[in-house]
Amino acid sequence: MKLFNAKIIANHPINARYWHMILDASMLDEHVAPGQFFHLQCGDAQQNPLRRPLSVFHYHQASATLEFLYLVKGIGTQQMTQRRPGDYMNLIGPLGRGFTLPEQGALLLIARGVGVATLHALAREARAQNKTVYVLLSARTANDLLTAGALEEIGAVVHTVTDQEGTSDLEQVRPLLEQLIHAEKIGALYSCGSRRLSKLAQDLAEKYHLKGELAIEAHMACGIGDCYACACTIRSQGQLKTARVCSDGPVFPIEQVVIQ
Amino acid sequence: MKLFNAKIIANHPINARYWHMILDASMLDEHVAPGQFFHLQCGDAQQNPLRRPLSVFHYHQASATLEFLYLVKGIGTQQMTQRRPGDYMNLIGPLGRGFTLPEQGALLLIARGVGVATLHALAREARAQNKTVYVLLSARTANDLLTAGALEEIGAVVHTVTDQEGTSDLEQVRPLLEQLIHAEKIGALYSCGSRRLSKLAQDLAEKYHLKGELAIEAHMACGIGDCYACACTIRSQGQLKTARVCSDGPVFPIEQVVIQ
Amino acid sequence: MSDLSVSIGKLMLKNPIMPASGTFGAELTPLLDINRLGALVPKSVTVSARDGNPSPRVCETSASMINSIGIQSKGIDDYVTRLLPEYRKFSPPLIASISGETIQEYETLAARLDAQPDVAALELNISCPNLRTNGQAFGMSAEATAQLVRTVRAVTDKTVIVKLTPNVTRIQDIAQAAEHAGADALTVANTFLAMAIDSETRKPRIGNLMGGLSGAAVKPLVVRLIYQVHQATRLPIIGSGGVMNGQDAIEMILAGASAVQVGTATFLQPNAMTTIIDDIDDYLNRHQIEHLTDLIGQVDLS
Amino acid sequence: MSDLSVSIGKLMLKNPIMPASGTFGAELTPLLDINRLGALVPKSVTVSARDGNPSPRVCETSASMINSIGIQSKGIDDYVTRLLPEYRKFSPPLIASISGETIQEYETLAARLDAQPDVAALELNISCPNLRTNGQAFGMSAEATAQLVRTVRAVTDKTVIVKLTPNVTRIQDIAQAAEHAGADALTVANTFLAMAIDSETRKPRIGNLMGGLSGAAVKPLVVRLIYQVHQATRLPIIGSGGVMNGQDAIEMILAGASAVQVGTATFLQPNAMTTIIDDIDDYLNRHQIEHLTDLIGQVDLS
Ligand SMILES: Cc1cc2nc3c(=O)[nH]c(=O)nc-3n(C[C@H](O)[C@H](O)[C@H](O)COP(=O)(O)OP(=O)(O)OC[C@H]3O[C@@H](n4cnc5c(N)ncnc54)[C@H](O)[C@@H]3O)c2cc1C
C-alpha cells in the first residue's frame, strides 16, 4: 500500500457511460492482485473530500501501466473524465484482498455492468496461469457489454446476455450457468456487479459445492481499514459479524457474504 | 448592466504579481465609463460563491475588447490566472458610477499599486477628449510601476515614485503634487489604491478648491446594490450617511469620502 | 407543465421559489425575471433607520460565506412610503421581513404593515445573528418566541411566518412554541453563527467578529432542521440555507419544506432563482409528478 | 525550529496535531509517520462490542461529509488486550476516547482505563450524534454533562478531556459545566447533526437517516465555538472540525485552541497531519514566533 501520484497516459470514453483510464504506475513496487482496488482522488479535493474506490481493471507490471474501467456515475467520476493525459492522479493502493484462483478446474465469472472491470483482471491472471475461463457477461444493452472482445482475445469463453434482448433474466441465466457447471470442469465461481447474479452464484456454489468468491461494494471513507465506513455483514462460523469491505474484502468467500 | 459570458482573448502575467486579461466583449451593448467595474466569477462557483469586482482597465468599443489589470491576491485571482484563451468568464456589468471629467483644466491622477488599473481608463478617456493628464504613479518597486509606458504613449505626463528608491513617502510626494497644481492648470484630482494618497488628495483638493474624485474598495456580495455588504460611510451635506460602494460608488466626490 | 403552486398560510404561491431576505432587491430587475418568482422578500425592516455593522461585512469560506450586514435599514417609514410602492410593479406577493430589538418593536412593525394592502404576509426575523452581542436572538428561547409571536398575532390577520434560528439545541421546541402561539408558517432557517480569522493578519475576517454562515456548506444542516421541524409541527415550512440548484430545492421539499428561499446562490448567479424554477419543473415532468405538493415531506424511509 | 509543544491538562504534547477519534488507526502506518504526531486518539471504545449503524455510513456533501458509523467497537476488553499493546510501538501519548449509553458505562470505562499505563488521557465522547435517536447526546445538557464528568473525575486522575457537541444553543454553558465538574480540557467539537436526501431516489443518503457533518464546511462554525468556549472557560481547548491545512490549524489556535484534531483531511490525504505540522512550523518561522503557545487565543481584535 502506497500513496502516490501517477501520470495519466490515456483517458477515453468506451461508450456513452463508461471510460477507460491508463496510468503510468512506475511508482508501484508491489504485486497487484485481481480484485484489489485503488482509492483515487478524482477532482477538487476541497469540495469533494472523499476518494473513490476503483478496482484494478488491468495492471501490467512489465510496462508499469495501471488501468481502470469506470462508469461515469456522479461528480467524482465526472471529474475523472476531465483529466487529460499528462495530468496526475493521486492514488492510494493497492488495497484490500483480491481473488484467489481455484487449485484446479476452470473459472466461471459472472459479471454485470461495470462488475466486469473487477473480474477482467481475474480473467487475465487465470489465463496467464493457463486456466480455462468462462465468462457470463450481463448488461442493459449490447453497447454496455464491456470488454467482451478483449476477454475473447485472451482466450476466455464469453457468453453475453442483455436486458435489451430479454436474455438477462434469472430464468434464462440460471440454466445457462448450470449447463456450464455440468458440462465443463468448473472449479470456482466469481461474481461482481449485481445483487441478483451474486445471489444466483451463491446458490449455485452451495448447490454444486463449488469454491466461490464475491467482490462487493460499499461507500468508503479511509479505504484502508481505519474508519468502518464500509462495514458489511459477514456469516462466519455460523455467526454474523461485521467486516470492512476495504480491508477484509472487497473479495469474500461466497458463502460468507450476506446479500441483502 | 448585464449578465454575460465573455471569451478570453488573452491572459498574461505582467510581472510577478500582476496579470492582464483581455476579453471579447461583443455581448456588451452599453457605454462603459472609466471607474465602473465588472463583477466576475473567477473559478469554482460552488466552492467560491462570491464574485470579485474588477475595474475596467480598458474598454475599446470598436474592437469590442474589455481589459482588466489584476493583482494576484487570493484564491479568486489565482483561479483567474488558470483561465486560458478560449475559456469563458462570467461577468456582471458594467456596474457602479464612474469618474466624471472636469469641465476645464488638466487631470491629476494619483495612483498606487493596482489603483492604476482603475485610473488608466480615466486617463484614456481624458486623452481621447484631448484633456491634459498628469499621473503620479507610486509603487513598492520599479517593477510594480504598472503601465507607466502605456500612459506616456497616450500622452499623459507620468511621474513615478517607489518605496524602493525612497521617493514614495508623503513628505516627498506632497510637494511634487503641489508644484504640479501650482504650475499646471489642474482642474481635478483623482486617486485610487492607497489610503495615504487618497487622504493627501483630499487635503489638496480642499486646500486648492479643486474638484476631486476617489475610487474606493469594499468587499462585495451582490455588486448591484441589493445586499449592503459594501457599505461605506459618506459625508454628505454635513451628515454622515451610509452608502453602497457598488452602486452609489465606487467613485465618490472626494469631499464625501470618510477615509478611516 | 406540472403544477408548482404551494400554499403558505393564506398565501397561494404560483411556485415555491422566493428570495431570502437580505439578498434581494429591485436592482435585480435587469438580470432576473422577478415576476416569475413565487413571492418577493425584501431586506428585513426595522422601526427606525439603522446603519448596520462595521466592514468587512462579508467574507468567503468553503462553499459558503459569512455576512454581518446587521440590519441596514432605512426604517419603516421609508419602507411604507418608498419601498412598497416601488414593488407594486412586480406581480408576486410581497412577504415583509421585520426585525426588532424588543417585542414591542415587532408589534409596531406588524401593526403598521397590517394596514398595508401591498404586504401579503409577514416574516418575523427573530433569528438574525448580527443584531445583538454574540449572536443572541429571540429565536433561541421558546418562551421569547412564543411571547413575540402571540404579540404579533394579536395585531395582524395576515399570514405570519416565523424565521427560526438554527443555532439551538432543539429547533423542534422553538417551532412548536411558534405554532402554539399562532404562527402560520416557519422559515427554516436563518444563518449559522460563524467566525473566520485571517491567519496572516490575525484579524477577524468580519468587522463585527462573528456573522451568519450561508451557502452550499450549510445545506446538510438545514435539511436536517427542516426534517426535524416537519416531524414536530403541522405548519408549512419555507426552507432556507444552501440551495444552489433545483436538486437542492427538491431535497428540502422531500425533507418537508413547502417552499424554498434562495440567498447566496443569487450572488453567484443573479438569475439562479428562475433556473431553479425551471429545474424543478423538469424534475416533476421527468418523474411524472403532477403537483409539487405531492413531494412535500416524501423522503423515502423504507 | 520553533517550539511547537503545548500542554493539555497533565499532558505535554510535542506539537498540537492529533487525529480526531474515528478517523485514525494503525493501518495508516505505511502512509503516515505516526510518531511525528502530538498524540494518538483511536476510535471511541464502548463497554461491550457494538456493530454500528446500517449502510451507507458515509456520504459526501459540499466541502464536507456526513458519517453515521455509530460506535463500531470491539468493546473494552479487546481495547485493553489487543489495541493498547498494538499502540505501544508508537511513541506519542495515547488519548483514549470513550463512549457510553449511560453514565455508569463512562464510569466503568474510565475506571478500567485508569489502570492502564498505556493510556495518557481520556477523551469523553459525550457528543456522538450517531448513538441515540435524532442525534441526542449527553453533551446537549449542562446537568447531564456535569454529572457525567463528576462521575468520571471520581475514578481517574488521568487528564480528562470532554468532547463537546456543537449542536447546542449555548456551548459556553456546557463548557462551564464540564469545567466545574473537574474536566482538564475540552475538545470543541464533535460533528454537526446533518442529513442529505438523494433527490432522484428520494432516499436518505445515510442509512441511519442522520449523521455527523465534518470537513472544511464546518470550520467557520467550529472557529466560532472555540472562540466562545475560550472566552467562557480557562480550560485548554482542542479544536476539531474542518482543519485541512496549516492555516486552518493556526486559525483555530488564534481563536483559542491549544491543540487541533484532524479527521476528514486524513481521508483526503493520509499524511495530512504531518503536512499540517510542517505548515505550522513554517508559519512560526516566517512570523518569527518562538513558541506556539504565544499564539493561543491571540486573534487581533484591535
Ligand atoms: C472495491 C470497489 C471497487 C470498485 N471498482 C469499480 C470499478 O472498477 N469501476 C467502476 O466504475 N466502479 C467501481 N466501483 C464503484 C465506484 O467506486 C463508484 O461508482 C464511485 O465511487 C462513484 O463515485 P461518483 O462520485 O461518480 O458517484 P456519486 O454517486 O456522486 O458518489 C457519491 C459518493 O458515494 C460513493 N459511491 C457511490 N456509488 C458507490 C459504489 N457503487 N461503491 C462505492 N462507493 C460508491 C462515492 O465514492 C462517493 O463517496 C467500485 C467500488 C468499490 C467499493
Ligand SMILES: Cc1cc2nc3c(=O)[nH]c(=O)nc-3n(C[C@H](O)[C@H](O)[C@H](O)COP(=O)(O)OP(=O)(O)OC[C@H]3O[C@@H](n4cnc5c(N)ncnc54)[C@H](O)[C@@H]3O)c2cc1C
Ligand atoms: C470597485 C472595485 C474595483 C477593483 N478593481 C480592481 C482592479 O482593477 N484590479 C485589481 O487587481 N483589484 C481590483 N479590486 C480589488 C479586487 O476586487 C480584490 O483584489 C479581489 O477581490 C481579491 O480577490 P481574491 O480572491 O484574489 O483575494 P482574497 O483575499 O482571497 O479574497 C477573499 C474575499 O475578499 C474580497 N476582497 C479581498 N480584497 C478585496 C478588495 N481589495 N476589494 C474588494 N474585495 C476584496 C474578495 O472579493 C473575496 O470575496 C477592486 C475592488 C473593487 C471594490
Ligand SMILES: Cc1cc2nc3c(=O)[nH]c(=O)nc-3n(C[C@H](O)[C@H](O)[C@H](O)COP(=O)(O)O)c2cc1C
Ligand atoms: C448578505 C446577507 C444578508 C442577509 N440579511 C438578512 C436579513 O436582513 N433578514 C433575514 O431574515 N435574513 C437575512 N439573511 C439570511 C438569508 O435570508 C438566508 O436565510 C440565509 O442566507 C440562508 O440562505 P442561503 O444559503 O440561500 O443564502 C441574510 C443573508 C445574507 C447572505
Ligand SMILES: Cc1cc2nc3c(=O)[nH]c(=O)nc-3n(C[C@H](O)[C@H](O)[C@H](O)COP(=O)(O)O)c2cc1C
Ligand atoms: C468517519 C468518522 C468517524 C468518527 N467517529 C468518531 C468517534 O468514534 N468518536 C468521536 O468522538 N468522534 C468521532 N468522529 C468525529 C471526529 O472525531 C471529529 O470530531 C470530526 O470529524 C470533526 O473533525 P474533521 O472535520 O477534521 O473531520 C468521527 C468522524 C468521522 C468522519
Ligand code: FES
Ligand atoms: S473505508 Fe474506512 S474502514 Fe473501510
Ligand code: FES
Ligand atoms: S455588494 Fe451588495 S450592495 Fe454592494
